[in-house]
Amino acid sequence: MSSEKEVNGVSGRRLSCSTCFDALWFCYSPVHQMQQYYRLGQLDNCSQKWNALFDCLSLKTKRSSEVQEILETREKEKTHIWTFRTQEEASSNWKEVFGHLDEIE
Structure with a gap:
């Protein structure tokens, strides 16, 4: 078991799309x-x-250094x-x- 923290499918230097x-x-x-229909009244189209x-x-498809840089900037944003x-x-x-509620009727 790895001690590295997994965030958004990224475990250290390895990027995993399985999540x-x-x-x-x-x-x-x-x-x-x-659940979506009950909560929101419509089905989820799963586009996200x-x-x-x-x-x-x-x-x-990118180099690992680029991936780490992209993910770090996304986290900051x-x-x-x-x-x-x-x-x-x-x-x-x-x-506002x-x-x-403070108004007297």
């Missing part, structure tokens, strides 16, 4: 399609999974899941979203 293929395979399963697989396969606000921004956003 992208597995995600695409699961996307067409009845379980996933029914296809794009991820094609992207992974195109990365396989990702937006963080949390948005940080100043106290004033948080206060104004709170009043929940300000109607």
Whole structure:
């Protein structure tokens, strides 16, 4: 068992597209399609999974140094899941979203 961390199908210097293929395979399963229909009211066309697989396969044609550089820049460009606000921004956003609760009827 390797001690290297696997991120987005990338394990150290080796790029593996099997996670992208597995995600695409699961996307067409009845379980996933029914979950999407229940949650969103429509079936998933799996285009994001296809794009991820094609992207992974195109990365396989590049040199490993290029792949590491591309993946590092993508990681830096990702937006963080949390948005940080100043106290004033948080206060104004709170009043905008929940300000109607303070009004007396």
